Amino acid sequence: MADEKIAVYFCHCGSNIGGKVDVEKVTAWAAEQPNVVVSREYKYMCSDPGQDLIKDDIQKLGVNRVVVAACSPTMHEPTFRKAAADAGLNPFLLQMANVREHCSWVTEDKDEATEKAKRILSAQIHRLPFNQPLDPIEVPVNPAVMVVGGGIAGIEAALKLSATGKKVFLVERNPSIGGHMAMFDKTFPTLDCAACILTPKMSAAGKDPNITMLAYSEVEEVDGYVGNFKVKVRKKARYVNTDTCTGCAACQDACVVRKVPSEFDQGLGKRTAIYIPFPQAVPLRATIDPTNCLTLKGKKCKQPCTTACGPQAIDFDQQDEVLDLEVGAIIMATGFELWDPTPETRYSYGKFDNVITSLEFERISNASGPTGGHITLKNGEAPKSVAILHCVGSRDENFQEHCSRVCCMYSLKFSHLIKEHLPETEVYECYIDMRTYGKGYEEFYKRLMDEGVHMVRGRAGEVSNVALSPEEEGHLIVKVEDTLLGIVRRIPVDMVILSSGLAPAHDAKEVSQIFGFGCSANGFYLERHPKLEPVSTVTDGIFIAGCCQYPKDIPDTVAQAGAAAACALALVDNPTVKVEPTISYIDPEKCAGCHICVSVCPHAAIQYNEEKGVAEVITAACKGCGVCVAACGSNVPQQAGYLDEQIFAEIEGAMAL
Amino acid sequence: MTELATTPQAKALHEQFCRDVMSMPGGEKIKICQQCGTCTGSCPTSYLMDFGPREIIAAFRAGMIDRVVKSNTIWLCTSCYYCTVRCPAGIKITDLMYELKRMAIKYDLVPKESKNPAMTKIFIDSVHKHGRNHEVELMARFMMTKDWGMPFRFVGTGLKLFTAGRLPMTPTNIRGRDELDKISAYLETLEEAKKQ
């Protein structure tokens, strides 16, 4: 202990600390403390000159322990530790004393703050002599990447990774990739046909030699850690041999069960029990739906599908296949679900004919949809007037608080499509704000105003079917305050489109738990940092992209997918990855093999060695949370960097004043 | 319309209103009103109002409550609560309307043409007198003070109701009717004490 030379640096952090704590006083006091050889104060320690102070003292004064009294370690511990390492000092011989978040920012009285700062600093000064040098642990990295979700985000990420030569597993729970984008008619603001711009990418992903396409599959279990994930994927049985099936759709034409509501068509169209979800599906293979197929339900069927199938690809005995895959990184691109507007009872969705959701309208407008691209009411006639209601299930404390970001633009797009198909039809947009923020979006809004769409600023109060005047007979009436005019209007229309918001997938929480990361309060996946790390999660090696992180349009989705691919690449392009060494170690001589630590470890990082009869820490899986240290009745596990003597010394230091 | 918002009286009135509204449970929520218009669009009587509930909140936030408090708006509120349950910001608009009614009566800012405040007073008098509101007395006093034409409009209905025994002439007096006066007196003292 006698040869410890502690250097103390007290940061003003501008006025964040300096405005509350008497920095001079504390720095002078620190200089008197045991083992302290130099005590300095500086305005901004994290700056280059600030860091240079540390480096100089290490090199010139032979300082071998450092404490920086400044902000939270979450902010700058890596910064200062790197500075120490650059100067030749093991980074784990540097500690931070948080005198900002834990002191100056939360204390009113200056004297109290100064006193508290002293104690916080004292704790670290007492601790430092017990710090040991530690070396980071390197683990090998599996260069393969798994992308979960085959919408535009997943496809884009997979293609980008494949282009760098990496192997990708693309896992998609539906029979075909394509996601929601495959359902759209045109995309804003360019009005490109969605399928036209998407299918080339889908096709490329399907043919790419580096991408293993696992459609109609789901992830069941994820084990392991960064660079070394072990993933169990269940390939659901299609009851069709995908190697021999050519996707000719003869089986679909022959199937006798023809009235299953089509999921792809939002229930507006029908499909068969053996089906290809849409003509451009990738992989282009048939799938049998076991809840509707007569044979699979144990009923009698002549099986015309088998008769019609040239390659004889149908196999009613096919079983699910479970694959055990190993990858180095995972990208989550599981997308969104459209918010179901049934609970918004004042719009009578599900009760009135011709009150439809946005996705239903996409399918109606789409030439490959259930109406052949003709915009019609339920009775087949063309609507003469349409109202599009914004903010359904968004920006609403009663349902979802967030703004779904894309609805204003897709609503305007719908106006355009209606005007294009039916130039004489009147269209009303009932909105609160027109959120047209992206590139070309404001211009799109102006274009729609130019096309004669009626913009009514007001959130619709209700949709009624009670006519109070002859003009209202036979119509749906939208009751809305035109707030710019200050008049309550009753607008009779034939069709009401609800611009329903984007919701997280119904099982987002469960899925995030399988993978080991969390969700935000609004239910979408939680990013590591909302501004600076939007595609990473708190779990190293797992990244997120697209609407599963938060609603966004296609350009932003594609950008995020590329970002996530880059992050994954940065990880898997190296043969090894460094893992923090502040992990637990169990001395086999002392361990009694009672299993308590094994059962309390939240990261499943401790395993029981049957042969030796002791618990062992899986080094790279251990996150250094300390639960095992606390749980063991015999005080056997010790966490590097947080040894008992270090912690007790801190406590003593804090109480020493 | 006179720009009263700049006068000291108007400012004082606004400050008083602010204090009262903000001290209502949930009152501070009017700060997050999106001005979406759902309330006015849902209100069954908004088509008759000078200003809908949304505009009342907008005027409030602009410091111009005096422009709207004398309008017919608050007295047309039937307290049906459509606005309250549909408001995406969770504002208790109906309770806000009640607060404005109370303030309007307290500071004598009731619009002359409005009959609602008078009915309210008659109602309360009846309740304090008998312990229950005597509907016939209510209607009679109202007609005599505010609406002479009413008997003529409602004569058909009135007769039918009377013959059906739905318009009892004599009120029920509860035993504890003095208690209501005492309760009011206590609460008035409490309010005075708070002011000090």
Add this chain to the structure above:
Amino acid sequence: MKRYLYYPGCSAEATGKAYDISTRALMEKLGTALIELDDWNCCGATSYFSVRELDSFAIAARNLSIAQQMGDDELCVICNACYTTLAKANRYMAESPEVFDAVQGALGAVGRTYDGNVKVRHIMDILVNDIGLEEFGSRVERRLTGLRVAPYYGCQFSRPMGEFDDVQMPTTMDRLFQATGADVITDFDAKTDCCGGMMMLTRSDAALRLCHELLTCARQGGADVIVAACPLCEMNLEGYQPLVNKTFGTDFDIPVMYFTQLAGLALGVDPKKLAIDKQVVSCDRVVAAIPA
């Protein structure tokens, strides 16, 4: 025998007499006793709240303190407005210590006390949730088959409390009448729209128009009868129906009953005991339509 403390409300002594009479008859038939709250006072309804907030809570709480004194922790209420006012007093007392203390003080000044623990129960809640639809359904003696019923809840039935039924789209009344075999208009769009309430006297133009809209919706649904759960609603739709016709040049002739009257008929209660003869718009058609 199950019993409930019962709060009739001021209308029950006057224009809403039929509601009181039919409720008592219905509950008697179901073997449930209703004990009238002793010396109850007016709940204050919307009027009190428009003038003095704390007074409103205090006089409402007086009733609840009497209930507690009578040894019960539940109070059965029939009128929507009474229900909302009394339940609101409870809610505000629970959410605001200031309100609680003021009310306690005021009640103390008249020698009473209330701890906030009496639950206010709407008669519909008791019928559907306590007695239960199965039990109720099994007691139906005269099925209302083919009778098209428009269930009119009114505005303060489920709003703003939403305690025993969905706040936006209640269904208890629908389900009650479905259990009688009636053809309930389940998509009766105006079922929770406001009838205008007290405004029929102060701004009859507004209230008449609201009733006109309600009656139009009922007619559109092909209603044979409208059932209501509040004396003001029933009065406005039925008592003033002739005036609606006069004002708007319409010819509505839709019987309006308290739901307890129709429910009573379904359970085989003698029509004379359900005060059906007190209606302004005759209900003879409805009674005749129900098979014996």
